[in-house]
Amino acid sequence: MIPRGTVVSGPYAPIPSSVTRTSVRLGSWFQRHDGVARALAAVATVLGATYLVWRVIVTSTGVDPWLFWPLLAAEAVGYASFVIMVVETWRLPPTPRPPALDTTVDIVIATYNEELDIVEPTLIGALAVRGRTTVYLCDDGRRPEMRALTERLGAVYVTRPDNSHAKAGNINAVLPRLQGELLLVLDADHVAAPDILEAMTGYFADDRVALVQSAHSFRNHNSVMHHESGRHEQSLFFDVLLPGRNRLRSVFWCGSAAVIRLSALREVGGIATVTSTEDFETSLLLQKAGYTLLYHNEHLVQGLAPDNLAAYTVQRARWAEGTLSAFHWRLRMPFGRGVSASQKLSYVGTLLHYLTPVQRLTFAVYVVLVGAYGLVPVAMPGIEGVAFWAAWMLIAGLTATALHRGVTGRVEGVRSLMLSLEPHLRALPALITRRPMRFHVTPKNEPDLGGWEAVRFVRLPLIVALTLLAVLVARGVDTVGIALGGPAVLPPLSLGAFAVISVFSVLDIAVTVQLAVRAHRRRQHRTLWRFPVSLPARVEGLVGQCVDLHQRGAAVVVDRAAAEFATSVELEVECRSVTGGPATARGVLTITSRAAVGPSGARLRIGGPVVWHDDASRDSVSEHCYVVEPYQARNRVWTRRAPRVPVNLTAIVGASDSTCVDVSIGGAAFLTRSAEVALNQRVPIELMLDRGERVSGQLQVRNVTAVSGGLLRVGGVADWSHTAWLARYGAVVHTPGSRERARSQSLRSSRVPVSGR
Known part of the structure; x- marks a missing residue:
C-alpha cells in the first residue's frame, strides 16, 4: 500500500509495469537484460534441485522422520512454485495489435x-x-x-x-x-x-x-x-x-x-x-x-x-474459495480431459499459490519447535550446510526479482502474502467440502480510516510474528543467562540452527510490523478518486487552472481576488472529449479548502464539491477524467516507446496540404509549409489512406524543425479517430525493448506497402 503522504501528480499512463522503470530498481534493470535474468533462473533451478537432493541424502541421517519430512515437503512445494514461475516468466513476448x-x-x-x-x-x-x-x-x-x-x-x-x-x-x-x-x-x-x-x-x-x-x-x-x-x-x-x-x-x-x-x-x-x-x-x-x-x-x-483492508479481504476470500472449489477432489476441473500438459502446469501453480499460507505457517511452527524445544529437523553438517541453504535462498530471491522485472520486490511479495494469509486459509475447506458459496461483491468507493479497526485484518500475521518474537527473545535471554554463569532453561541449540530461524523470523516480524503500522496510519476520507489534471478554468470569470477533478468535485488555482472571501463560486472547466474537441463543464464550486500558492500568496488553491449545472457538464467531466485522460496519457507513452513506421501519405495539418512521413499508435510526423503551427498547440489532422479511406485526429505539437525546401517537420502526440488502420502500415507492437528494436520488429512483420498515394 502507498505510504501516507505520498502524492500522485500528473495523469497516470496505464501501461504494464514490466516495461517501465519502477521503484524496484534492480528488477527494472532486468527489463532490458532478459538474458541475464534467464541465466540466473537456469542456475537457480539447478541449485534448488541440488539442494533438495542434498537435503534428502545428507540432512536426513538420524532425524525423526515426523520432523524431517513435513519440513522437506514444505520446501519442495516452494521449489515447485519457483520452477513453475520460471517457466511462465521465462520470456515476455511483445504485444501485437x-x-x-x-x-x-x-x-x-x-x-x-x-x-x-x-x-x-x-x-x-x-x-x-x-x-x-x-x-x-x-x-x-x-x-x-x-x-x-x-x-x-x-x-x-x-x-x-x-x-x-x-x-x-x-x-x-x-x-x-x-x-x-x-x-x-x-x-x-x-x-x-x-x-x-x-x-x-x-x-x-x-x-x-x-x-x-x-x-x-x-x-x-x-x-x-x-x-x-x-x-x-x-x-x-x-x-x-x-x-x-x-x-x-x-x-x-x-x-x-x-x-x-x-x-x-x-x-x-x-x-x-x-x-x-x-x-x-x-x-x-x-x-x-x-x-x-x-x-x-x-x-x-x-x-x-x-x-481498505476490509474490502481487500472480501475480494481475496471470494477468489480463493471459488478457485479452490474448482480443485475440489471430486471435481478436479483443471485436470480433466482436454486440458493440455502446459495448462495443467500453470493451474498447479495457481493451486500452490493458494496453498502458500500453509507452507508459511509450517515454517513458523518449525521455528517454534527449533527455538523453544530444540527439536532440529535436519542433520545440519556445520556451517557448510547453513551456507548451502543461504546460497539457495539468495539466488532464488534474486531470480524472482529478475523475472518479475521491476513489477514487485521481494519484501512486497512477503507483504502481499501476509495480507492474504487469513482469507486464503479460510478458503481451504473448499478443497474437500461442497458447502454453498455466496458471491460477495467487493465494496468500492469507501473511506479508509485506519486505526485498530484496520489492524484487526492482519491479526493472524501479527499473532505469528509475536510468537516468533517471543521465541527469539526467550532464546536470547537464555543465551545471555548461560554466558553470565546461570543454568540453561531451554534445550541446547547450534549456532547454525539459530541463524536459520533468526533470518526467517526477523523477515516475517519486520514485514508484519511494517504492514500493521501502515494499516493503522492510513487515512483516506475521500470516497472518489480525484484525477490530477491541468485544464483551463474560469472562476467567477477570472482565468485559472483546474488541477484535480472528478464528477463531484474539483480543485482550482486562481488569483486571490476571485475567491479570497467567497464560500461558493461559479466554475467553468475546459474539458476534452474522446474526439479531441473541447467540452466546457459549468457548475458551482463550494469551497471547503483554501491555501496560498507560491511565495507571494497572490494565487489560491481552492477545492471542494461541485454541483454541475446540467447532465451534459457532468458527463463531460466524467468522459474527460475516466476516458480521455488515461487514454491520452497511454498514447503519449507509446509515442515514445512504440514503433514509428515510415510512410508517405497525403495529409492535411490544420488547413495546409502536407505529407505524413511516419506514424505510430500514439504519434505522427508531417512535412508541411504551414507557418501557423506552434509548440504544444492542438491542430486537426487528416490522412488519405489507400483505397480512398480517410482518417482524422488531433495532433498535440511537440517539435517543429525547419528542413530543406522551406518545409517544416512537425511531430507530436496524435489522438486518432480510430487506430484499426495502423496495422496495415506495419504491425503495432508494444515491447519492453528500445524503439529501434521495436521498429525493426514492426517493419519485419509488415505485409503491405507503406505508400498511400
Whole structure:
C-alpha cells in the first residue's frame, strides 16, 4: 500500500509495469537484460534441485522422520512454485495489435449494488468505445436511478426476476438477447478505453480463439494494494505471469476486460455457475472444448482496487474459495480431459499459490519447535550446510526479482502474502467440502480510516510474528543467562540452527510490523478518486487552472481576488472529449479548502464539491477524467516507446496540404509549409489512406524543425479517430525493448506497402 503522504501528480499512463522503470530498481534493470535474468533462473533451478537432493541424502541421517519430512515437503512445494514461475516468466513476448475485425460487439456491464458514481463513468466509457457496438447494463439491483441513467445515455437496461448465480446468472440472462458476434464483458467499475476493440478483435480472425483477456488497471492509486502509482499487487499477475502464460496457452478469463466469441460461449452452455469464480470455471470449459484463450498485454480498462483492508479481504476470500472449489477432489476441473500438459502446469501453480499460507505457517511452527524445544529437523553438517541453504535462498530471491522485472520486490511479495494469509486459509475447506458459496461483491468507493479497526485484518500475521518474537527473545535471554554463569532453561541449540530461524523470523516480524503500522496510519476520507489534471478554468470569470477533478468535485488555482472571501463560486472547466474537441463543464464550486500558492500568496488553491449545472457538464467531466485522460496519457507513452513506421501519405495539418512521413499508435510526423503551427498547440489532422479511406485526429505539437525546401517537420502526440488502420502500415507492437528494436520488429512483420498515394 502507498505510504501516507505520498502524492500522485500528473495523469497516470496505464501501461504494464514490466516495461517501465519502477521503484524496484534492480528488477527494472532486468527489463532490458532478459538474458541475464534467464541465466540466473537456469542456475537457480539447478541449485534448488541440488539442494533438495542434498537435503534428502545428507540432512536426513538420524532425524525423526515426523520432523524431517513435513519440513522437506514444505520446501519442495516452494521449489515447485519457483520452477513453475520460471517457466511462465521465462520470456515476455511483445504485444501485437493484429488488424481489427469489422464486426458487431455487444458490451455487457453487470452490476448489483454499485452506486451511480461508479456505474456512470463505466457506461460513458462503454458508449465511447469505437466500433459497431450495443451496450447493455444488466442490473441485478433493479434500481430506478440506474434505469434512468442508462436510458438517458442511450444504452439498453436489462433486469431479471431473481439474482440466482450472481454475476454469472446476470450475464447468462442477457445472452439470448445478444446479436453480436463478440461479447465484451465489463465489471461495473471498469471504464474501457475507446480503442479496446481495435486492439483485441483482430485475434478472432482465428476461428479457434474463443476469448482474449486484457489487463486490469486501477485508477485509485491510493488503494490498499498499491505499492506506488500505477504498480500494485496484481501487476505481477497481469504484467508478467499472463503474458508468459500466452506461450503455454494457459490464460484464463479474469471476469472483466475480456472479449469473448459468443458462439463459443453458447456452445459450452454460457457462463459457468458451479463455483463463485465463474471466469476461471468458464475458461476451463472453453479450453476443454478445444478453444484457445489468449492474453493481450495492454491496459485498456481502468477499475477500482480495494480501498481498505476490509474490502481487500472480501475480494481475496471470494477468489480463493471459488478457485479452490474448482480443485475440489471430486471435481478436479483443471485436470480433466482436454486440458493440455502446459495448462495443467500453470493451474498447479495457481493451486500452490493458494496453498502458500500453509507452507508459511509450517515454517513458523518449525521455528517454534527449533527455538523453544530444540527439536532440529535436519542433520545440519556445520556451517557448510547453513551456507548451502543461504546460497539457495539468495539466488532464488534474486531470480524472482529478475523475472518479475521491476513489477514487485521481494519484501512486497512477503507483504502481499501476509495480507492474504487469513482469507486464503479460510478458503481451504473448499478443497474437500461442497458447502454453498455466496458471491460477495467487493465494496468500492469507501473511506479508509485506519486505526485498530484496520489492524484487526492482519491479526493472524501479527499473532505469528509475536510468537516468533517471543521465541527469539526467550532464546536470547537464555543465551545471555548461560554466558553470565546461570543454568540453561531451554534445550541446547547450534549456532547454525539459530541463524536459520533468526533470518526467517526477523523477515516475517519486520514485514508484519511494517504492514500493521501502515494499516493503522492510513487515512483516506475521500470516497472518489480525484484525477490530477491541468485544464483551463474560469472562476467567477477570472482565468485559472483546474488541477484535480472528478464528477463531484474539483480543485482550482486562481488569483486571490476571485475567491479570497467567497464560500461558493461559479466554475467553468475546459474539458476534452474522446474526439479531441473541447467540452466546457459549468457548475458551482463550494469551497471547503483554501491555501496560498507560491511565495507571494497572490494565487489560491481552492477545492471542494461541485454541483454541475446540467447532465451534459457532468458527463463531460466524467468522459474527460475516466476516458480521455488515461487514454491520452497511454498514447503519449507509446509515442515514445512504440514503433514509428515510415510512410508517405497525403495529409492535411490544420488547413495546409502536407505529407505524413511516419506514424505510430500514439504519434505522427508531417512535412508541411504551414507557418501557423506552434509548440504544444492542438491542430486537426487528416490522412488519405489507400483505397480512398480517410482518417482524422488531433495532433498535440511537440517539435517543429525547419528542413530543406522551406518545409517544416512537425511531430507530436496524435489522438486518432480510430487506430484499426495502423496495422496495415506495419504491425503495432508494444515491447519492453528500445524503439529501434521495436521498429525493426514492426517493419519485419509488415505485409503491405507503406505508400498511400
